[in-house]
Amino acid sequence: MPVAREDVTTPVIIGRSSSHFTRIARMFAAELRVDYSFRVLRDLLSSNPEDYGGNPALRIPVMQTSRGVWFGALNVCRELRRMSSLTPRVVWPEDLEAPVLANAQELVLQAMSTEVTLIMSKLGGTGESAHQSKMRTGLVSMMSWLEENTTPVLAALPPDRDLSFLEVTLFCLVKHLEFREVLPTASYEELNAFCQRFETRASSQETTFRFDT
Structure with a gap:
């Protein structure tokens, strides 16, 4: 089940370590020094949106935060930039x-x-x-x-x-x-x-x- 919004104190990235789209998000988190927890999507053939953090497209990555849920690598990266205390170009x-x-x-x-x-x-x-x-x-x-x-x-x-x-x-x-x-x-x-x-x-x-x- 997805983490309830009020329970998310640290961002949760849902994805797979073998996924290039997930790696994009995780690299941005590392570059921007944003701490997060990682939840592995176990079944790639799942058709249950809940396994994908509520993403109706059944795609990863997804990031759950206190502000809401972000679908897709680019959206996740943009939010990580907003969350970061750093100011890189x-x-x-x-x-x-x-x-x-x-x-x-x-x-x-x-x-x-x-x-x-x-x-x-x-x-x-x-x-x-x-x-x-x-x-x-x-x-x-x-x-x-x-x-x-x-x-x-x-x-x-x-x-x-x-x-x-x-x-x-x-x-x-x-x-x-x-x-x-x-x-x-x-x-x-x-x-x-x-x-x-x-x-x-x-x-x-x-x-x-x-x-x-």
Whole structure:
């Protein structure tokens, strides 16, 4: 059952340690030094909204706070920023005015959603349909675009940033593809170089992908 609002003194993040969307939220919490408790969603095939903190979309992450419940990684990250006593320069999706940046953010989120669909289809025991084959082709194309544009994307971000939603999501995407073996990533030299630099952050080391037991 979800934690009652009046009982929430410390934020509760509901998700999975193997989820890239959940890792985004947990990395932001670590970067912003916001304490939280973590509740694992045990059954990915559950159709009960209560298992997802009341989220009718049956998606994770969800964060329960004294102010209410927040659905989705971006909403959770925004609330964590508001809760933090720190004042870092955070670059949000709406700050990405250059086409290469806006397109990169769009493709990262599209790739993450595509990956989830492919994983869930496999988990459900269904064979790969023509639509799923198209999605896999699209995923490969999106990753190729991101590989080709990694350098200009990073160069176009504000140099005085402390954290950007784009970089966190890109990092989580690439590492998740490797973790879940959805798509080989060894050939993505620019993306892997970016990940090697980004994973030195304490927030990365504290949120390494693993399967919850």
